[in-house]
Amino acid sequence: MHPFQYQRAESAEQAVAAVAPNPAATFIAGGTSHVDLMKEDVHRPALLVDVSALPLREISAFEGGLRIGAGVSNTAAAYHADVQRRYPAVSEALLAGASMQIRNMATMAGNPLQRTRCPYFRDPTQACNKRQPGSGCAAIGGYNHVHALFGASAACIATHPSDLAVALSALDARVQTLGPRGPRTIAFPELHRLPGDTPHLDTVLAHGELITSIDLLAFTGRSHYLKVRERASYAYALVSCAVALEMSGGKLQRVRVALGGVAHKPWRLPAVEAMLAEQPPSEKLFRAAAQAAFADARPLKHNAYKVPMGRDLLVRALLETSGLRPLQGPAGTAFAASVGGVAGQLAAPR
Amino acid sequence: MAELTDLLPTGASAPDAVLSDGSRLSDLRGRPVILAFAPDEWNPTHAYQSEIFARLSQEFGAGAAFVDTATEDWHALDCRGTLAAQFGVCGQQALFLLDEHGIVRWQTVVGPGQQLRAGQVLAALQALHPAPANGASGEWGSGLSRRTFVTATLAAAALLLLPGCSPGADDKSAPNAQAAARGSGQVAVTLTINGKTHRLQLDPRVALLDALREELHLTGTKKGCDHGQCGACTVHLDGQSALSCLTLAVMAQGKRITTIEGLASGEELHPLQAAFLKHDAFQCGYCTPGQLMAASALLQDPHTPAGSAVELREALSGNLCRCAAYPNIIAAIQEVQRA
Numbered sequence: 218m219h220p221f222q223y224q225r226a227e228s229a230e231q232a233v234a235a236v237a238p239n240p241a242a243t244f245i246a247g248g249t250s251h252v253d254l255m256k257e258d259v260h261r262p263a264l265l266v267d268v269s270a271l272p273l274r275e276i277s278a279f280e281g282g283l284r285i286g287a288g289v290s291n292t293a294a295a296y297h298a299d300v301q302r303r304y305p306a307v308s309e310a311l312l313a314g315a316s317m318q319i320r321n322m323a324t325m326a327g328n329p330l331q332r333t334r335c336p337y338f339r340d341p342t343q344a345c346n347k348r349q350p351g352s353g354c355a356a357i358g359g360y361n362h363v364h365a366l367f368g369a370s371a372a373c374i375a376t377h378p379s380d381l382a383v384a385l386s387a388l389d390a391r392v393q394t395l396g397p398r399g400p401r402t403i404a405f406p407e408l409h410r411l412p413g414d415t416p417h418l419d420t421v422l423a424h425g426e427l428i429t430s431i432d433l434l435a436f437t438g439r440s441h442y443l444k445v446r447e448r449a450s451y452a453y454a455l456v457s458c459a460v461a462l463e464m465s466g467g468k469l470q471r472v473r474v475a476l477g478g479v480a481h482k483p484w485r486l487p488a489v490e491a492m493l494a495e496q497p498p499s500e501k502l503f504r505a506a507a508q509a510a511f512a513d514a515r516p517l518k519h520n521a522y523k524v525p526m527g528r529d530l531l532v533r534a535l536l537e538t539s540g541l542r543p544l545q546g547p548a549g550t551a552f553a554a555s556v557g558g559v560a561g562q563l564a565a566p567r
Numbered sequence: 568m569a570e571l572t573d574l575l576p577t578g579a580s581a582p583d584a585v586l587s588d589g590s591r592l593s594d595l596r597g598r599p600v601i602l603a604f605a606p607d608e609w610n611p612t613h614a615y616q617s618e619i620f621a622r623l624s625q626e627f628g629a630g631a632a633f634v635d636t637a638t639e640d641w642h643a644l645d646c647r648g649t650l651a652a653q654f655g656v657c658g659q660q661a662l663f664l665l666d667e668h669g670i671v672r673w674q675t676v677v678g679p680g681q682q683l684r685a686g687q688v689l690a691a692l693q694a695l696h697p698a699p700a701n702g703a704s705g706e707w708g709s710g711l712s713r714r715t716f717v718t719a720t721l722a723a724a725a726l727l728l729l730p731g732c733s734p735g736a737d738d739k740s741a742p743n744a745q746a747a748a749r750g751s752g753q754v755a756v757t758l759t760i761n762g763k764t765h766r767l768q769l770d771p772r773v774a775l776l777d778a779l780r781e782e783l784h785l786t787g788t789k790k791g792c793d794h795g796q797c798g799a800c801t802v803h804l805d806g807q808s809a810l811s812c813l814t815l816a817v818m819a820q821g822k823r824i825t826t827i828e829g830l831a832s833g834e835e836l837h838p839l840q841a842a843f844l845k846h847d848a849f850q851c852g853y854c855t856p857g858q859l860m861a862a863s864a865l866l867q868d869p870h871t872p873a874g875s876a877v878e879l880r881e882a883l884s885g886n887l888c889r890c891a892a893y894p895n896i897i898a899a900i901q902e903v904q905r906a
Contacts, residue, residue, distance in 0.1 A: 223754065223771040223817050245818070252774070252813045253794050265771070267818055292807070296870040316885020317861065317871070319795060321807040322814070450884035551881055562877045 219261035226268050229395050229427055235266045237397035237425025244268050244427060246288060247323040249315070250331040258341050259332075259348055269324075273429055276300070281435030284393075287326035287428045291315070291381070294325050301549035304433050306440035306459050309554035310384035313444045316451050326428035329382040329408065332419065333375035333481075334363065334453050346372045347416040362519035363455065366511070366527070367480040373416030374517060377409055377482050378453050384442050386483035387459035387475040390433050396426030405431075406475075409482030416481070438463035438470075441538040442554050443530055444477070449558030450551070454478040456527045458534040468497050469539065474531065476510070479523060486510050489531075498539040500532065507531040530556065574655040574674055581669050582653045593669065602663040604656045756817050760785065761829030767816070775819045776800045776811035779826060787827035787856050791887075798886035801857040801864075802826050808864035827856035830863060838906065839863050842899035850890035861886045862900050876901065 226232035236242040241263035245251050248269075254260040273288035276297050283304070285294055294300055295311035311320065311328075337343040337355040344353035356364055356374050364374040382405075390405040408420050422428075440461040446452035457477035463470040472493040476484040489506045496502055507528040514524050533556070536542040545560035546552020552563040575581065583593045592600070654663060654674075661676040753768040758778065767782055776793070779785040779802075791799030793812045800811040803825035830837045839859050842848070849855045865873050865882050873882045876897050888896065 218772045221771060223815075225818075245815075248815060248818065249795060249810070249813050252815060255772075256794065265815075269818060270821070292871070316798065317865065317882050318798060318801055318808045318810045318885050319813075321804075322809050450881055552877075559877060559881050563875065 218255050219258065219263075221262050222264045224264065224266050225270055226266050229268070229271055229273070229429055232266050232268050232271065233395055233397060233425050233427050235264070239264055240424065242266060246327045247290070249319045249323045250327070254332060254339070257339055259339055268427065279432055283433045285325050285431045285433065287324060287430055289325045291320040291323045291325065291328055292317070295320065300433075303436065304388060304440055305549035305553070306384040306387065306442040306461060307381065307433070308549035309442040309551070310380040310459065312551040313442065313554035314380040325381070325431050329379045329385065330420065330428075331379055334378045335375040338375060347375060347412070350415070350417045360519055361517040363478070364517055364520050365480050366514040366516055366520065366523055367484050368411040369481070369515065370412045370414065370416070372414050373412035373481065375412065375416065375481060376478055377419070377480070380442065380444060380454060380457060380477060382409065383457055383475045383477035383483040384440070384459040385431065386485055387461045387473045388433060388436065388440060389473065390431055392428055393430045393432060394422065394426050394428050396423050400429070406483065406485050412481045436461065439538050441534060441544070441548075443534045443537070443556055444554050445526060445530055445556045446558070449555075456523050456530055458527075458530050460534045460538040462538055464498070464539065468495055469493050470495070474510075476527060476531070479514075479527060498535070498541055500536060500541065503532045503535040506535065573657070574661065574676055575663070575671055577671050577674060579671050581663070581665050581671055584650045584653060596669055597667050600665040602654070602665065604651050604654070604659070604661040754817060757820055758816065758824060759822070760824045761826060769816055771815065771817045773816045774812050775802070775814040775816045775824070778816040779811060785826050785828050789853055789856055791854070791857075796887075797854070797857075798861060799854050799857040801860040801886065803860060803864050806864065806867065808861045825860075827860060830859060837863060838903045839866070839899065842902045843896070846895045846899040846902065847892075848895040848899040849888070849892050854886060854888045858883070858886050858888065858896055866900070866903065874904075
């Protein structure tokens with residue numbers, strides 16, 4: 218691990234002031250991803266500014282929704298009664314991710330900022346434009362079974378790994394930040410960016426810009442998260458899907474859909490969302506939507522399996538969220554979020 | 568792609584040859600020699616390249632004198648010339664290190680369209696020299712002299728700067744890296760473990776796991792994967808399970824740390840420990856401390872539901888058991904739950 222200096226920040230302002238002027242400085246909170254990447258020599262900060270002791274650990278009512286402090290642990294957010302009841306997609310995404318220990322450590326701001334699981338990014342002996350700009354991309358001609366279907370570039374085909382981010386994107390959550398130029402609000406779907414020719418930048422956050430809270434807006438509809446993975450538990454998504462929808466008079470009203478595991482950011486489907494609005498829900502409609510959703514997918518050598526898998530997952534997520542098919546477990550738990558694995562092993566209504 | 572097997576192999580005696588400055592390779596016996604085969608545009612005397620040499624020299628604590636040595640012993644050669652052919656180089660960028668006896672001690676090649684990675688170079692250097700002994704002069708582990716090793720290090724670093732090899736992020740962060748190397752050192756760390764306060768001087772890079780095991784000799788906490796994948800290092804931080812391998816010790820200050828050594832009450836086993844014994848919930852036992860810490864945190868957490876076997880399995884999926892004692896582990900935990 219590269220040597221670094223360590224500072225514990227006493228306030229968000231102090232943390233930003235410490236990181237912003239120093240290009241080799243970074244924030245650290247839960248550290249579950251960051252420390253691992255430092256051990257791998259992928260992250261080499263010269264200054265670590267610890268924001269884990271900042272007073273950003275509250276979940277409070279906010280404008281009809283919820284304000285979740287940046288430092289709230291994934292566990293605390295997932296089991297918070299209002300999150301689980303009103304935004305089950307968030308709890309499902311959190312609880313279907315990582316392990317209990319990691320959820321206890323990881324924070325709500327840190328989770329969406331975790332780096333890609335592309336194996337070439339994590340191996341400093343391999344070419345990776347995300348790790349070392351201009352060095353090339355070993356994944357493009359390599360084993361790319363976990364890589365992107367949408368929005369990739371000639372420089373990078375990595376996918377974003379966070380489950381939580383997919384749910385927050387579908388819910389149009391807002392990100393509050395404090396940066397060197399003051400506070401600002403970012404719509405969650407705008408937080409992450411596509412790789413283009415600057416894949417080393419995962420998000421639109423400026424250097425030294427600190428997330429202070431994740432805000433869930435007032436929402437009375439249904440939300441749900443579904444995830445396909447290679448193991449029954451404790452594995453990243455191959456493909457995942459978050460749905461947030463409102464229904465009225467037997468018709469879908471507003472529908473929002475985001476896919477995970479298929480792009481450099483949670484992949485919202487605006488055309489599909491428009492196609493579903495004001496329609497009575499049916500499997501036929503959802504099949505047509507899934508067909509449209511993947512019409513412009515660009516599979517690579519080893520990830521074409523994600524196209525039929527993603528289509529079926531999207532159909533199932535829409536069926537379950539709209540109530541045409543029962544959840545595979547209690548809403549707001551990993552059992553509802555799983556495809557295979559523990560799905561169906563715990564009855565939905567308890 | 569260039570075939571490495573065509574290169575003059577490590578351990579071979581280098582052929583004699585006339586170098587670009589008119590000297591013969593054989594005249595240089597008695598000192599390490601670096602041969603760099605590269606396109607013409609490569610010039611190690613360029614100012615920014617010298618600066619990188621100087622930085623690296625400092626990083627390795629080698630002192631400024633070695634910079635001169637390295638540039639003096641450096642010979643840039645046309646990668647398409649007859650001399651290149653004698654070393655098996657045919658248009659690739661390649662680097663050879665010859666020791667004092669003219670034997671090839673290390674070589675590496677970057678084929679057309681390929682780029683050399685820092686990790687490759689470091690791996691090669693580590694193979695050359697696994698562990699510096701006290702930084703003392705004289706012979707080092709593998710029989711290379713300190714001077715040869717340092718020269719090789721600098722040469723390897725220089726190779727990263729060859730045309731087509733992006734210096735990239737490493738280059739940009741180098742000035743700060745220097746500052747960090749200077750400023751890292753030891754910091755005072757106070758940890759509260761199993762109710763006792765411990766005051767330590769630690770490098771901020773030290774993980775809580777290593778502080779427990781290496782500094783405090785609390786070796787009940789196990790190092791499995793060291794990357795947060797196996798759960799063997801599980802401890803409690805403020806009553807919740809956490810991975811000590813991914814926790815920097817310096818960040819665990821102010822938290823209530825409980826390790827497996829703190830689970831029992833004196834000679835009286837924690838009910839889970841007793842149940843693990845009764846149900847034979849282990850074979851080799853290496854994962855057991857982590858299993859016990861994860862399960863005990865789970866059982867005392869009112870917010871985490873784990874009433875059924877399937878919920879327990881899901882909640883404890885971060886603790887791997889290579890012996891697959893899972894049914895017995897779940898049985899032991901369920902017995903304590905029922906009690």
